Amino acid sequence: MQTKKKEDSKIDISGNDDNDEEEINKPERTSNSESQKSNDSDSITNKDMKKVILKGIAAVDPECRELIDTAHVYTESGDVYDALLNQTSAQHNNNKYFIMQLLESDGSKQYWVWFHWGRVGYKGQTSLNSCETDLMLAKKLFCDKFLDKTKNRWAERTNFEKVAGKYDYLPTDYSKIIEEKKNDNDIDDKKEVESKLDPDLQHLLTLICNIRAMEETMTELEYDATKAPLGKVTDEQIKAGYAALGKIEQHIKKKDFSSSFVEAVNNYYTKIPHFFGMRQPPMIKTIKQLKTEIKLLEALSEIGVAIRTFKKKGDVNIHPIDRHYMNMKCEISIVCADDPKYKNGFSIDIENGPQEE
Known part of the structure; x- marks a missing residue:
């Protein structure tokens, strides 16, 4: 098989074409291969986020610049050849991801296999x-x-079992993506349809429906929305996160920080990707830390519900923001600054002020 310059790397069936097991903690390191790039010196911020092009069920990884416009993720009999793997080992300062996709050309029967790996939050x-x-190749x-990284067979991934020292598989709920494609209610769509809502209310709803703002809020809680986008986190993931936190809580109460405690922390961070930069993932040893993580899971769950509400199918002849308002099933009234209700609410806010938990 030939190696194509600047596009394709030589295939290594043995599974040793990368060094991700070493954990990339040296941002300056670069690869000698033209098809491999090390960009860990720059963490992924909101400014770095690229537009995702969705063709078919799964989107081609935005980092695959060579093929993002000319290929799609291969699907066969409902099987989507797209996988996100994650692994955290706090004691070894490992916090890494591995993305793999089988890509097919849009215009011909040409195939590529794409791998993208590194520290969570970095390119x-x-x-x-x-x-x-x-x-077949x-x-x-x-x-x-997939087998090399997880010790699980791809064909048996529905019965996936995490193996110590190997990556965990974070499944994607493609049924939600299919539904979203059918009911694409993006706020920027259908601008030719006029909104019947008050301009101030439109502005408020735009803020409420701002997914980017939600991502920024999650970033403050050190959640990595680039690897597990908001609204795409499965209920199973969140349940697994709660289960791990439950085990961590028992260890905290007993002040037992043995290997089983470390395993629970690693399992939590693996299921719920966090961005710590190059810092070692912190052990969750206090109730305060535990409450912060519970707050994160609650927010993820609530945001998931909110996004599904925004995406609900509606009349295409109604402005998207009006549909969002209808789906919220609540009434919002504009109160002027000279209205007694405004003054009363403002005074209550000042009187109560921020309360310590």
């Missing part, structure tokens, strides 16, 4: 492997890599 390294027209490379 990391990439490897694009050409399989030319050999779909592409599947083998994809499945072998």
